[in-house]
Amino acid sequence: MCAADGIFYPGYDPSQNKKDNKNKKGNKNKKGNKNKNEDIDIILPSVEVQIGAHTTECKKTLVVFIGGAADSLFKPLLNKVFGKYEFNYGRGENRLQDVCYSEHGGGKVVALMKKWFDAKQKIVLVGHSWGGHRVICLAEENPDITIELLVTLDPVSWSKNGKQAKPKNVKRWLNVYVDYKTASWWRSDNLIARIGGPWEECQNADENIIINEYIDYGHADAEPMFELMRVKYEVIKL
Numbered sequence: 001m002c003a004a005d006g007i008f009y010p011g012y013d014p015s016q017n018k019k020d021n022k023n024k025k026g027n028k029n030k031k032g033n034k035n036k037n038e039d040i041d042i043i044l045p046s047v048e049v050q051i052g053a054h055t056t057e058c059k060k061t062l063v064v065f066i067g068g069a070a071d072s073l074f075k076p077l078l079n080k081v082f083g084k085y086e087f088n089y090g091r092g093e094n095r096l097q098d099v100c101y102s103e104h105g106g107g108k109v110v111a112l113m114k115k116w117f118d119a120k121q122k123i124v125l126v127g128h129s130w131g132g133h134r135v136i137c138l139a140e141e142n143p144d145i146t147i148e149l150l151v152t153l154d155p156v157s158w159s160k161n162g163k164q165a166k167p168k169n170v171k172r173w174l175n176v177y178v179d180y181k182t183a184s185w186w187r188s189d190n191l192i193a194r195i196g197g198p199w200e201e202c203q204n205a206d207e208n209i210i211i212n213e214y215i216d217y218g219h220a221d222a223e224p225m226f227e228l229m230r231v232k233y234e235v236i237k238l
Contacts (some may be wrong), residue, residue: 004018007104008082010062010090010098010112017050044047059120060098061148062112063090066138068129069104070192072203077101077128077153089236096236106134113138113145122148122238126231128169128222139167147171148149148238153225154178154211156196166204173207174234176225178212189220 028038045098072078080102092098098116102109105107113123125147127135132155139147147170154177177200183190198219199206209229217224227236 003109003208007108008086008101010068010100023221042086048111055170058098058121060095062116063099063126063235063238064109064112064135065099065193066106066109066127066131066134067100067101067103068127068131071131071194072103073129074220075222076222077131080129081126081226082202084223085226085232086234097210097238104130104134104216106131106235108140109138110119110142113142117145118185124149124151126151126152126153126226126235127155128225129156129193129219130153132199133160136160136164136167136189139170143167145169149174149234150204151226151231151235152176152199152202153222153231154193154219155199156193156203156219157199158197161198162199162202162203164199172234173202173205174207174209174231175199175202176209176211176229177201177215178219178230179210183212183218187218187220190218195218 017095018066036047037166040069063085065077065085067077082099086099086101089096100112116123116151123145125135125138132152135150135152139150147167150170150173152173152175178190178193178197178198180190180194185191209228211221211225
């Protein structure tokens with residue numbers, strides 16, 4: 001495990017943590033100035049809260065979202081993808097799936113994968129940026145656990161690249177990527193991705209989709225990668 005192993009367990013309700021965070025901000029902003037991000041800000045819970053909330057009984061497909069190295073700061077996956085998906089499909093007794101989020105370390109994810117797999121539930125891994133690298137590693141490091149669907153959203157890293165083999169335990173690998181030959185150079189997120197080593201098209205993925213073929217989307221646009229490129233619907237149907 002590493003420092004970037006913060007996680008939302010299945011069954012945890014981030015709305016309560018959001019309320020607590022708002023109250024803290026309210027105490028700090030005595031002049032009544034509203035923080036423009038407070039309505040969407042999601043803060044990782046404490047370990048004590050996580051343990052208390054980990055009550056799911058493995059009755060649904062497990063969907064794990066893993067953010068990139070900067071996701072704890074800018075939250076393109078945590079707020080704009082996981083937060084919306086968890087609210088709509090992963091909350092309450094009538095939830096569609098068991099949904100959780102992990103920072104890019106992913107050290108606490110393996111125990112969840114094993115628990116849900118032993119309960120004969122399907123497992124989906126969705127990773128953005130360096131998180132895309134991490135979901136591949138999680139599949140490779142746990143060959144006895146079948147991954148129903150693996151999604152990489154503009155994955156980056158130097159230790160792996162677009163020639164990365166599809167792990168044998170992955171049934172379907174869907175890769176959405178930015179074409180950096182035509183992507184904007186003025187965007188800071190694209191600059192960071194170029195430095196980080198973008199995989200772009202993955203030759204062994206079952207399907208590759210370019211996000212910026214017609215619109216100037218970039219590396220930080222995890223939300224359109226997930227929602228506009230049919231990815232969400234492939235995840236939902238499992």
